[in-house]
Structures are given as structure tokens and as C-alpha cells.
Amino acid sequence: MKRPTIHDVAAAAGVSRGTVSRLLNGDKYVSPAARVAIERAISETGYVVNRAARSLVTQRTGSVVMVLSEPHEKLFEDPNYSTLIRVAIRMLAERDLSLVMMLAGDEGDRERVVRYVRGGHADGVLLVSTHAGDPLLDALGGGPPAVSCGPVIGRETVIPYAAADDRLGARQMTEYFVSLGRRRIAMITGPMDTPGGIQRLEGFADVLGRKATKRLIAHGDWTQASGERAMTELLERAPDIDAVFVASDLMAAGALAALRAAGRRVPDDVAVGGFDDSSVAVSTHPPLTTIRQPLAEMAQQTLRLLLALIDGAEHVEPVILPTELVIRESA
Amino acid sequence: MKRPTIHDVAAAAGVSRGTVSRLLNGDKYVSPAARVAIERAISETGYVVNRAARSLVTQRTGSVVMVLSEPHEKLFEDPNYSTLIRVAIRMLAERDLSLVMMLAGDEGDRERVVRYVRGGHADGVLLVSTHAGDPLLDALGGGPPAVSCGPVIGRETVIPYAAADDRLGARQMTEYFVSLGRRRIAMITGPMDTPGGIQRLEGFADVLGRKATKRLIAHGDWTQASGERAMTELLERAPDIDAVFVASDLMAAGALAALRAAGRRVPDDVAVGGFDDSSVAVSTHPPLTTIRQPLAEMAQQTLRLLLALIDGAEHVEPVILPTELVIRESA
DNA sequence: AAAGCTTCTGTGAACGTGCACAGTAGGACG
DNA sequence: CGTCCTACTGTGCACGTTCACAGAAGCTTT
Secondary structure, three states: OOOOOHHHHHHHHOOOHHHHHHHHOOOOOOOHHHHHHHHHHHHHHOOOOOHHHHHHHHOOOOEEEEEEOOOHHHOOOOHHHHHHHHHHHHHHHHOOOEEEEEEOOOHHHHHHHHHHHHOOOOOEEEEEOOOOOOHHHHHHOOOOOEEEEOOOOOOOOOOOEEEEOHHHHHHHHHHHHHHOOOOOEEEEEOOOOOHHHHHHHHHHHHHHHHHOOHHHEEEOOOOHHHHHHHHHHHHHHOOOOOEEEEOOHHHHHHHHHHHHHOOOOOOOOOEEEOOEOOOHHHHOOOOOEEEEOOHHHHHHHHHHHHHHHHOOOOOOOOEEEOOEEEOOOOO | OOOOOHHHHHHHHOOOHHHHHHHHOOOOOOOHHHHHHHHHHHHHHOOOOOHHHHHHHHOOOOEEEEEEOOOHHHOOOOHHHHHHHHHHHHHHHHOOOEEEEEEOOOHHHHHHHHHHHHOOOOOEEEEEOOOOOOHHHHHHOOOOOEEEEOOOOOOOOOOOEEEEOHHHHHHHHHHHHHHOOOOOEEEEEOOOOOHHHHHHHHHHHHHHHHHOOHHHEEEOOOOHHHHHHHHHHHHHHOOOOOEEEEOOHHHHHHHHHHHHHOOOOOOOOOEEEOOEOOOHHHHOOOOOEEEEOOHHHHHHHHHHHHHHHHOOOOOOOOEEEOOEEEOOOOO
16 A cells, blocks of 8 residues: 555546646646646545655755754753744744754764755754854855854854844843842853853943942853852852842842842842743742743744745844843842 | 765765665675775765655655644643653664654644655654644554653553653652651642643552542642642642642642742641652742652653664553652752 | 747656666685 | 585666656637
């Protein structure tokens, strides 16, 4: 019991392969009579086009590969990914493209990705959380179009991306602290080799100017534990702080624990602001005032860029989307 | 500048297509001389086998499709998925299989999945959180092998799966409460049409017997808000409860909020136990005592089953893995 | 009536691979 | 010396599709 081919459909409809193919590929020049006959034949036989055969001649694969560069352990800690995957599947499906996933955590992985992509097995590449200076970026050049969700920093040849305006978000939070009358405002940043690490600190400094001294700034690595450590450190260095802007909700959860351990009340003694508006923001006590990124729109725009490039656009502009302050109880 | 074909490699190595093909497919009967010549030719030309052409003749696609049946909004709320995806990519890559993702949230999605799979575009199917009575299951019958991560309940034709022993986990937590001397132990379950909803309640009842009265049981839908509601409800019905087993960490976070609102101290007045050992378990205050599922091993076993079936195994047995009690501060 | 459109249809070739088969050379064995 | 076996190699075909092309039929224009 073999699967029906385009031949079988053509025979059942009393036309030739060519006509069926034209109908399938949206060509004009198919008579109404042929059209209905073929459509009936397709549903009768349960025909589904064979993508392998199609790829062979069209030189297109009908798939886009999403490359996850995150070190394996912390993959998906970020709710960002789930939204991106969901939106990607959805938008690609509309164009009859499928999403294949690959990891690029170590050298072996990266090699595999390069072979796959350069071997012509994907029509497009969707980079996620690729780090600056990742050799993957160079290796991928010259292949199918690639975009990134979130900026890739430290590159001369810019790769198109859509991202939230991290700097704006940081300004919003810092300004909110100022408007609350807080005077000694500290910050816990992310790693300084990531866009989020750098830009959120920039926004913070934009507002505070020279008041953003080194003494009031500590660095974390996005993990909850690092947030706790950084907060403890800050309290030692500057016991009189009355607000702290933490560059991610998860680190902010850690900071809350450290503040509690030190006997500070939140927000009475110290106001705490997070970033991301992730699910932990509402499970902490008190719930976190934070900055919401338009995750769905970021994902949509990223895919829009990629699809445009796949369709042959020469060049696309990066997209930067505004963030939003979400006020809860921690500030 | 076309990509090199097997022809080009053969020519460069001074042999025929057949010999190159044999080397590529691990056939014996390739002379050492030919072997080195071909290997050099491959690396010189940068040859990568064309999967489409291969699929066409082998009738295999080299890909496995992961079907996410979760309603879209709550997709990936569960850290389970990230582990599964990671492990799946990894184990499939070892066999040179790629992972493609599809959604099966609504009727249109489901139709697409069925067309894709029945159209012969996947060598295997990896079902995730498929609900009982999902029409997808019937539609997929007769196609390539399918397995599920987590049991699919209420089916006559059982589909192979690997899962954590939910019932055991629930017993562990309940027994722990008993050992602490708690007397009025309540439970907040998941939806009763999911395996986790049913089996965690069963384990609870296993230990408490007739003491597990309806008055002490409330139902949630896995969301934090539902946990909060259920807890409030329980406190009204039975103000004297001194412990509550919540079927997921996220719902437990909601329950903690309700308890705090009611002025109960945790764990002094009421002990709280969660389930999953997800990331929220450590961001709540106090951190949750919970049940850890061996996520990585569940994923590995699920993939092992699938790969065995793809390799032609007639039948595989479901795998049930033990859970583990993780004691933190909430109980 | 001839020529030229427009609309539609069928056909052969090509995409790059694996597989079955035929064939060759060399050694072992009777 | 002939036969058989082993180790290896080359070749034709098929997989299912799209695309370019040639051509037919009907209509309009010259």
C-alpha cells in the first residue's frame, strides 16, 4: 500500500502531471474543470506532495533551522524561548515551512550545524542567544539568510534582528525609582558580554549620570544564586541603599532572598525592580515590579525579517521595540 | 558555484559513485586505497550528502517530529519541555536525525500534523502532553512509530511512553507529612482529565485512605491563580488544616500567597508540599519542599523507546521512573 | 482567411542519491 | 588447470517532483 504520487492523482483526475503540479504550486492557467477534478482526486487518494522530491528540483528545503547557542544547562530558563518557538512554528507553518531545532553548545554541535546549513538543508537560520564572537557567525556567512532574536553584539557585519529596547526599559525603571523619591539607587547587572548586560546598565546610567557609581553596581550571571550574591555584596558596600534595579526577574528573586536575610523590608526599606516580567515575577513575595518586553512581537518581527530575506529581500533593518513598566508590590 | 555532488567526489577520488555511496553508508567492501582517496576528496570538495535525494530513494526522511498538544498559552510553562527538547535534539543528532517541531493546539494544526506525518515526512513522532481522547492519536495510527513523554490516559491502544511515577511521588509527600505529625492534610490536585491530576490524587489517597475526604480536596488547572483560589476555598471549608499537598509547584506558589493572605505561617501553621521541583520552587518564600521528577532520564527513556521502534522493534514496554522527595523550608 | 493572441495542456529532462546487479581480479582449493 | 569464493568496483534504474518547452484550441484582429 504505497502512498499516492502526483501520477496517481493525475490519472484519477484524467489530466497530466503537469496540470496537477501547476494547481499545487498556485500557477494560473488551470481550467475550472481540471481544477475540480484534481481537487476531488487529491482528496480521494489522500495525496500529499513529497517534499524530498520537490526539494530535489527546486533546491529549496521547506525548512528553517533554529540554532540554540545557549550553554546547555540554562537553556530555556528564559520564557523568551517558548514564545519564540511558538510564534516561529506558527508563522512558518503558514508558509508551509517547518521548524527544525539544533543545538550549538560545543564545538561538535557547531560543526554539525555548519554542515547542515552549508549542506543546503535549510532555507533560513534563526539564531537564538548567540554570543559575541561566536565562530558560528562567520561559518554561516554565504549560506541561506540568517536573523537573530535579540542583538548580536561586537560584530562588524551586522546580522538582522528584532529586540526589545533594553536601554529604554532600564531608563523606565530607574526613572520610576527617582519619581518615588529614592535617593540611593543600586543596580545588579547581567554579564557584561551580553547585550542585555550592557544596555540595561547604560539605561540606568542615562538617568542617574554620575550618581551611578561603581560602588552601587554589582554583576550577576542571570542566575538566581548570582542575584543573591550580588545583593549581599551591595549591602556590605552600601548599607544605605533604598532601591535596587536588577537586570532580570530571576536574579531579582535572589536579591529578595538576600534582602530578607539582611532584615530589610521590601519595598519599605528597599524598593526592588526586575526585568523581563517572567513567571517568577508573580511567584515571589512580594510580587515584582518589573519591565515587560513585548516577547510575542519580538518573535513576530524576527520571523518577519527572516521571511522577507527568504523571499529575496536584499537588506532589512533591525527592529527595536519599546518596553513597558509593570508595577506590582516590590516598588 | 554549485554544491558538490557525489559525482564530483567520485571524480576527484578517481572512483565511481557506487564506491563513494558505499563508504558513506558504512558498507564494507571498500578498499583502503579507495577509502583514503574518497575521504580526501570529500574534505577537499566540502561535500555534504543531499538528504532530499537520499530520502527520495530510501523512503526515510531523517527527521522526527515533536508534536506539542498543549493549548498555546501555557506551552512551556513546564520546565519539562526544555529538558525534553534538549535531550531529543542531542540523541537524535547522534543518529543523524533532525528534530522538527509542530503544534497541535487546534483543529487546523492537528490537520496539518496529520498531513505531514501521513505524508511520510517523518520517521517517528514524539507526542508531548497529548490529552486523553485526542483525535490526533487515531489519525496517526498506521503511520511511523510514535511515543509519548508522559502517559496518555484513557486509550485502549496504548502508546509507548516513559514517565515519572506520579503516584509514588504523591505517596512520598503524603507520607512525609504524616511523619511530621500533621493530622489534617489537604490536597490541591491538577485537572482530573490529566494523568498527573489523577495519579497524584491516587497516591495521596493511598496513604490517607478514608481520611482523604472530599472536603479536604480541591482542584486546580496547573496555573498559579488556580492554586490560590483552591487554597482559599480549602481554608474556608476546613480552617483547621495543617498541611497541604499541591500537585504542582506553580499552583503551590499560588497557595502560599493565599495562606499568607489568610495570616497562616508556613510551615509553622500549615506545611506546604509542591510537585515538579521546577524553578519556581526555589524562588518562593519559603522555598518549596517538593517532589523531583527525573526529567532528563524521562526524556532519555522516551527517546530510547522511539529509536528502538524506528529501528524496527515490534513492541516496547512503557517505562516508569521513581521520583524523589526534596526537602526545603515549606514543610 | 490568415495571423496573432490568450488560455490551457501534455511531455521529456533533470535534480542527487541508493540499490540491485553484473563484472573483475586474485587467491584457495579440488 | 579449472572452479569457486572473496573482496571489491562500476553502471543503469528508480524515487517523485518541477520546469521549460512545444503545441492545441478558441477568440480577436488584420
